[in-house]
Amino acid sequence: MVAVSSDAPWRWFVGLDGGDLDGLIGDAGLLRFEWPSRKLDHQFYDGVSAGHNVSIAPDGRRLLLGNFSQQIVVVDTRSLEIIHRVTTMGVEQSDYRLRANTHHVWLDDNRFICAIGDHLYQYRLDDLARPEQLGAHRLWTAHELRTGHHNKRYLLMGDLGPERSGARQVGVFDLLNPRQPKIIKVPGTVWHTCVEPDGNTGYAATYSISTENEDYIDFAPAYTREYIFEIDLPSATIRRVWSAGADFPIHLNSDLELYGGKLYVASGGGHCVVELDLADVATTRVVTVTPGFWTRFFQFRQRLRNLIGAFLRKPAANTHMLLQALVISNGRLFDGVYASRVSPDGRYLIAGNRGYNYLRVMDRQTLKQVYDLQLPTLPSGLHLGLHHSEIVEGATS
Numbered sequence: 001m002v003a004v005s006s007d008a009p010w011r012w013f014v015g016l017d018g019g020d021l022d023g024l025i026g027d028a029g030l031l032r033f034e035w036p037s038r039k040l041d042h043q044f045y046d047g048v049s050a051g052h053n054v055s056i057a058p059d060g061r062r063l064l065l066g067n068f069s070q071q072i073v074v075v076d077t078r079s080l081e082i083i084h085r086v087t088t089m090g091v092e093q094s095d096y097r098l099r100a101n102t103h104h105v106w107l108d109d110n111r112f113i114c115a116i117g118d119h120l121y122q123y124r125l126d127d128l129a130r131p132e133q134l135g136a137h138r139l140w141t142a143h144e145l146r147t148g149h150h151n152k153r154y155l156l157m158g159d160l161g162p163e164r165s166g167a168r169q170v171g172v173f174d175l176l177n178p179r180q181p182k183i184i185k186v187p188g189t190v191w192h193t194c195v196e197p198d199g200n201t202g203y204a205a206t207y208s209i210s211t212e213n214e215d216y217i218d219f220a221p222a223y224t225r226e227y228i229f230e231i232d233l234p235s236a237t238i239r240r241v242w243s244a245g246a247d248f249p250i251h252l253n254s255d256l257e258l259y260g261g262k263l264y265v266a267s268g269g270g271h272c273v274v275e276l277d278l279a280d281v282a283t284t285r286v287v288t289v290t291p292g293f294w295t296r297f298f299q300f301r302q303r304l305r306n307l308i309g310a311f312l313r314k315p316a317a318n319t320h321m322l323l324q325a326l327v328i329s330n331g332r333l334f335d336g337v338y339a340s341r342v343s344p345d346g347r348y349l350i351a352g353n354r355g356y357n358y359l360r361v362m363d364r365q366t367l368k369q370v371y372d373l374q375l376p377t378l379p380s381g382l383h384l385g386l387h388h389s390e391i392v393e394g395a396t397s
Contacts, residue, residue: 056390061077063390105147
């Protein structure tokens with residue numbers, strides 16, 4: 001066990017989506033875990049659904065809880081209470097429930113950017129009623145937006161789809177030339193992205209699924225090859241590609257994190273975190289993040305809920321989809337790691353397993369466990385629904 005008394009403090013925030021089988025149909029909440037105190041707090045919010053991602057302001061005092069319910073939700077990071085909540089439907093209407101502001105980019109402590117409908121908008125916290133339209137993003141459903149910490153000129157955008165759109169593309173939006181976003185065609189649907197601090201290089205990972213009628217209601221992870229693309233943002237060209245066979249545990253990719261020449265990818269299908277060495281874009285390390293056998297064995301209520309959720313999706317007619325999901329999850333009835341971040345000092349890698357309601361802190365160099373915690377459950381006994389996460393320096397003041 002590593003001593004924690006001298007550790008630099010940090011706070012890990014995770015968007016919560018509730019106890020359902022997947023994160024697109026549930027509730028909306030927020031979890032905060034603090035190090036080295038190991039203090040844990042969480043809260044769910046009335047009137048919001050499908051909590052997804054957290055984006056923290058540079059001062060660390062406020063965050064945006066991205067969601068699929070077409071709402072701007074601003075939360076105080078100290079109290080975890082909502083400060084502002086406004087709908088985006090008055091800005092642009094939406095007839096597709098997954099077309100929503102799930103991810104945001106802060107420009108400073110007052111201004112942030114998100115996608116609404118066909119366009120990107122810049123909001124000000126002191127005037128949420130009048131966002132500024134920046135330009136069309138030219139994607140079907142813009143999903144994760146990322147930019148550099150130092151250079152915030154370029155936004156790298158993933159495209160959720162829907163799948164029937166053929167949304168095998170990412171977008172690069174130049175804030176100095178907003179009228180001409182660039183689209184890069186890729187051989188797989190990309191939901192999630194990240195960008196180097198200098199803002200000129202980005203990474204995008206494929207998120208492959210099988211669907212019925214090409215929607216995201218009856219769907220499952222696809223047992224197929226996955227990709228990671230290294231992208232030069234000024235020229236909007238792909239420089240290098242990593243890819244692996246279908247048996248490699250990197251499906252349903254979620255959080256992407258860059259640190260020390262490595263890319264860390266949270267795998268919701270593989271129940272693991274994959275570390276990719278960017279020196280050669282080839283060498284990988286994989287660490288499985290699940291609780292012990294008996295903890296997994298006794299999670300009967302969640303297992304039953306997941307089975308019910310699967311049967312709500314007509315399994316008799318979609319046996320191939322269920323089999324793909326079971327192969328990808330190594331026979332587990334749970335989904336895996338969606339939240340993963342490196343501590344600000346680079347010492348630790350923290351990961352959260354959604355299905356098993358579990359978090360683990362690891363030494364980043366060795367990937368050995370330093371601390372783990374079985375998380376509290378909802379009043380129904382189901383998991384909290386860990387999804388995307390962010391991490392910031394300092395303790396709660």
